[in-house]
Amino acid sequence: MNxxxxxxxxxxxxxxALTEVIERYTAYVTTIIREILNDKATxxxxxxxxxxxxxxxxxxxxxxxxxxxxxxxxxxxxxxxNKAKDFLRTHKNINLELYDDVxxxxxxxxxxxxxxxxxxxxxxxxxxxxxxxRKIFLLYYYQYIKIDEIASIMQMNPQTVKTRLRRGRxxxxxxxxxxxxxxxEDKD
Amino acid sequence: xxxxxxxxLDCSAEILTQENLGEQCDPEKICDLVFDQLEIKxxxxxxxxxxxxxxxxxxxxxxxxxxxxxxxxxxxxxxTFEIEAGLIxxxxxxxxxxxxxxxxxxxxxxxxxxxxPIAKYVLEIDTNFDKEQLYIDNGTMLVLHNNGxxxxxxxxxxxxxxxxxxxxxxDPGTVEVGYIHNSRPYCVEMNSEYxxxxxxxxxxxxxxxxxxxNISSDRIIIKIKFERE
Numbered sequence: 001m002n003x004x005x006x007x008x009x010x011x012x013x014x015x016x017a018l019t020e021v022i023e024r025y026t027a028y029v030t031t032i033i034r035e036i037l038n039d040k041a042t043x044x045x046x047x048x049x050x051x052x053x054x055x056x057x058x059x060x061x062x063x064x065x066x067x068x069x070x071x072x073x074x075x076x077x078x079x080x081x082n083k084a085k086d087f088l089r090t091h092k093n094i095n096l097e098l099y100d101d102v103x104x105x106x107x108x109x110x111x112x113x114x115x116x117x118x119x120x121x122x123x124x125x126x127x128x129x130x131x132x133x134r135k136i137f138l139l140y141y142y143q144y145i146k147i148d149e150i151a152s153i154m155q156m157n158p159q160t161v162k163t164r165l166r167r168g169r170x171x172x173x174x175x176x177x178x179x180x181x182x183x184x185e186d187k188d
Numbered sequence: 189x190x191x192x193x194x195x196x197l198d199c200s201a202e203i204l205t206q207e208n209l210g211e212q213c214d215p216e217k218i219c220d221l222v223f224d225q226l227e228i229k230x231x232x233x234x235x236x237x238x239x240x241x242x243x244x245x246x247x248x249x250x251x252x253x254x255x256x257x258x259x260x261x262x263x264x265x266x267x268t269f270e271i272e273a274g275l276i277x278x279x280x281x282x283x284x285x286x287x288x289x290x291x292x293x294x295x296x297x298x299x300x301x302x303x304x305p306i307a308k309y310v311l312e313i314d315t316n317f318d319k320e321q322l323y324i325d326n327g328t329m330l331v332l333h334n335n336g337x338x339x340x341x342x343x344x345x346x347x348x349x350x351x352x353x354x355x356x357x358x359d360p361g362t363v364e365v366g367y368i369h370n371s372r373p374y375c376v377e378m379n380s381e382y383x384x385x386x387x388x389x390x391x392x393x394x395x396x397x398x399x400x401x402n403i404s405s406d407r408i409i410i411k412i413k414f415e416r417e
Contacts, residue, residue, distance in 0.1 A: 102192055118195075
């Protein structure tokens with residue numbers, strides 16, 4: 001059954017559709033949750049969070065506007081990541097704060113970027129970054145690994161890691177500002 | 189404009205996550221957990237529903253264990269039907285939360301090209317394909333079967349369905365008559381007559397499940413008779 005029909009059936013509270021979604025996406029949701037929790041949660045916690053993800057999908061399905069999302073899978077992924085982060089915050093008192101997480105683009109009118117547009121920007125960004133920079137960017141902003149740890153993984157010094165992150169941020173800022181001729185210099 | 193990079197990456201989980209096939213949760217166990225939790229929510233909603241209905245029954249002066257009508261089905265007791273028909277509330281404008289599913293219609297055919305369900309409710313009615321009296325609420329589709337089986341057409345044969353409306357409010361409603369073949373619905377006739385005769389001409393050896401759909405605003409009551417030729 002294709003995703004669009006699955007979503008339609010979820011909106012109409014089809015339990016069969018929910019079962020199919022669970023069968024299809026449990027592995028994906030489990031991976032997402034484990035990526036964030038690492039060793040900070042038990043197997044039972046992970047199971048509960050996976051179940052909570054699907055329950056949240058069920059209760060919000062009526063409100064999903066499909067054209068704003070790249071896919072049902074993307075929406076489920078977002079829920080899963082938020083569930084994992086909330087768990088760390090409420091049960092482990094861990095707040096996943098990141099250095100320089102906010103990009104200021106311009107002084108223009110605040111506009112909302114749809115999920116599927118954001119995904120496209122990230123795709124473009126990852127295509128433009130060198131493999132090492134891409135890896136560092138994701139370790140930090142996606143997996144919330146600390147800079148010292150990244151430096152150890154990549155066998156670099158922490159300052160180099162920060163420089164590479166800055167490069168990634170700047171490239172993303174330029175993409176979001178729709179500026180052309182992206183200057184990408186290898187300063188290392 | 190301000191935007192969080194981590195939020196953008198959350199939105200991109202679909203492209204960034206490679207499923208780890210190692211340690212995974214068991215989907216069956218997750219299903220059990222999810223449905224257990226949802227059942228708990230359903231049960232608390234159901235208690236409220238039962239309380240409201242009980243009060244409604246008392247206010248209407250109804251005593252005893254009358255079963256409230258669903259969106260369609262057989263009429264086995266005319267007197268009880270007519271009493272209980274008055275207990276059905278008008279649509280309150282709340283969203284229909286009943287799922288649209290059918291064992292006889294493939295999922296892709298349960299929705300039109302715009303993603304709208306083909307009916308508000310799809311009910312499967314067990315019948316011996318002889319004579320039956322049925323009621324159908326607005327937007328409800330009844331698919332007829334005999335213990336899970338449809339009607340098999342013999343060579344050069346056809347099935348006639350004679351449908352007569354006998355509604356509580358007298359005026360005939362608009363009914364769509366058709367059949368399900370190879371899990372797909374086909375409309376044969378749609379009209380607002382007291383009496384409708386529909387013929388299904390099929391291929392030899394093929395199986396057909398007749399269906400009726402009420403597309404008028406009020407409930408309709410029909411007698412249906414099957415004839416083979």
